[in-house]
Amino acid sequence: MTTLIIGNSRTAEMVGDLAALTPAQRRGGGWIAQRMLWFARDGDVLVLPFAPPPEYLSYVTGLTGTDPASLTVVVPPPGSLGPDILTPDRLTDPGFLARLRDALGDRPPHGILAVYKDLPVTGLARALAAEAALPGYAFSAQAGDALVNSKAGFRALAAGAGVPIAPGTVVTRPEQALETITDLFDQGHSVMVKLEFNGGGFGNEILSRTGGITPAGAPRVVVLPDRPALRAYLEQRWEWLTAGHAHRLVVERFFPDSTTVYAEYLITDDSAHLIGVGELLMEPVAVGAVLPAQTIDARTRADLLDGAARLAESLRVLGYRGVVSADAIHTPDGPVLFTETNCRLTGSTHVHLVLHGRVVDAAHAADRVFLERDGWAVPSFTAALERLAAAGLGYDPASRTGVVVTSNEVDADGTVACCAIATDLATAERMQRRLRGPDADGPT
Template sequence: MAKLIIANSRTEEMVGDLSLLTPDERVAGGWGAQRLFWFASDGDVLVLPWVAQDRYVDYVLGLTGTDRASLTLVVPPTGYLGEELLTPDRLADEGFRARLREALAGKGIDRIVTAYDDAYVVDLAKHLGIEHALPGFAFSEQGGDALVNSKAAFRAVAAGVGVAIAPGTIAGRPELAESTIGAILGRGDSVIVKKEFAGGGFGNEILATDATVRPAGARNVVLLADADAIKAYVAEKWSWLTGGRDDRLVIEQYFTGSATVYAEFVVADDASHLLGTGEILMEPVAIGEIVPPRSITPEQHVELVDAGRRLCDAFRGLGYRGNISADAIRTGDGRIVFSETNGRLTGSTHLHAVLRDRMLRPDFRGERVMVERAVWSVPSFEGAVDALVAAGLAFDPETGTGVVLTGNYVPVNGKVMYCVVGKDFESAEAVAASLAGLAVAR
């Protein structure tokens, strides 16, 4: 049996109108799609927007022990936005579907793995006659995954099952947005406004009256001095805040001095199974993470997992199947306050499901920490690999330590994502700090 892996790293339900993405955002999304190679096993079929260079593909498959010759790679014709993303028109192309059907013949596909199970994946599964291979197909067929990923729906579900959320509301009209923002700012707190569908903090803005407030979980802080400034801000930004399609706007109190943590689960028929926990590094938006989370106590960790499971079980009862990351913040006064759910493969899934469960020996699991960051400036992926090997820093399965390049080189920013696997945080951080001074050839 084999998997069908569809690398739809950006979808309309995840980020809104794809045509509104900047060229750099589309390029970054396409390079991010190549991370689906981490989830490949012998005999799988992968649908990709394009295929990364051999050095990257061979590197990933070498670490996971996957035979590249056993894989089938299918790339649809270029779409209306080019080749970077698997846009809906590319997945609907009849020639592509015929080639994919041929590639699947005799494979016995028992699982479809996607970045996100949207309507176009559902339609493709139906066309191929492999609906059974898409977990939670009935739920996804009716657009249910959007419910799990909606920051507005999240607040309703969390409140309904007694999970703590930040004070705030959901606004469908500018007038309600103005009054809610004014009320929170008026009591001396700051505000975070969130697009209903977005990820990584890129759909958020922080609103404040204090110029010393620093952003975390959003790109910037907007200073609003009075009611007139609030009204003008909402009028100017309303289309952006609602995704250009009249989505709902989430408005919450912003907690300074907090840490962002998560508990990711695999939601199955029998239960919601914990996959792992971690802490997201914000500078000011997500640039990496540490596993396990450092900024919470053991008691807070229990609360994170227990409340996260309640959230996932609520969605499980509705019919959702797949990964859910229940994201929260540890506030400055020690509370665990949940902020959203992400029902898809996340930027953390590979750390737990691949680096830990496939690449580490069983006796090392639970005995290693991971520090991942997307900040290493290098001239090329090949140069980064060679430099790690020359310095003796490359990941070693025998010791269960070293540096793994978890992402490909992204040409729009000249950086590569890496993960340091260490015996403790201090040694992992020391290795991460040393990378900045490592000589990397072109």
């Protein structure tokens, strides 16, 4: 039974304006799409922005036990933004559709797995007469995934489900933002402003009347000491904050020194099944994750799962099907406050569904800590594997421990992402530090 796997790792509803992405960001998105190889099984067909390097394909399939010769990769012609991301025009190219039908044997696939189920993906399913193969097709074909990935829509969903969120609101005009931010400032708080559609913290900014705030969950802090400074900021940044007046803006209280945690679910017609609980590493935006989450106690975990389960059930009733990550912060005073839902394959889904329970079999997975981080600088993917072997850090199938290279972005930014798998967090942290050499002795 063939699954059609689509590596649309950058879409407008994931990262905002695609045309605004730099060439390096587009190239990085293309390399992230290669991570879909982790989900492939014998006989599957993959649609990727460009062909995966043979050495990466061999490495991934060697760990998952997939026959690489049984896989078919179909690459559409370059689109309006080039060859690095699957823009909508690439997925509707007639020549590509003909080659894809041929790869599928002129039969609809048994299933369709996409990073994000936007209208181009539902259109592709329709062109292949494969609507039944795409989970939640009816919902997604009405742009439902945009509804549930909107950070503004999230606040309404969470409030309606009785799930705790940070104080704040959704605004559509600069004067509304001015008054909401001023009110939070007057209460002595800093503020997080969030673009309606973006990811990884890159669509966020922290605003404060005073300095000394360490950014977390956003690239920077903007100091605005008085109302005129705030008004000037909104005038200057409103175009960016609203994606050219196309989207709404979220304004909410910022909680310094919080831990970012999440619960990830797989939503089907019948239920929402928990697939993992983790903690995001922020420096100051997301650079990795550890799972299961290590720094929260049983009460905090229970609060996280209670709110996440309510969000997942609300999404199921709406008609969404697929993976959802319910993200939250564990604040210094104790409460768990939810911040967004990511209704798509996330940066950790491959760890939850493939590394945990498939590469590391179920008998051992419950006793393992998975610590994944981006940004190990290497001259090539092959050199990364050689260095792991030389250091004795490569993944060992016998012990079910070691380092797995999960993403290959050497041709984009000279780095790879690595997941250290160990029996405890301290050992996983030591593995990650050893990768980065003697100058990386600080916190992981």
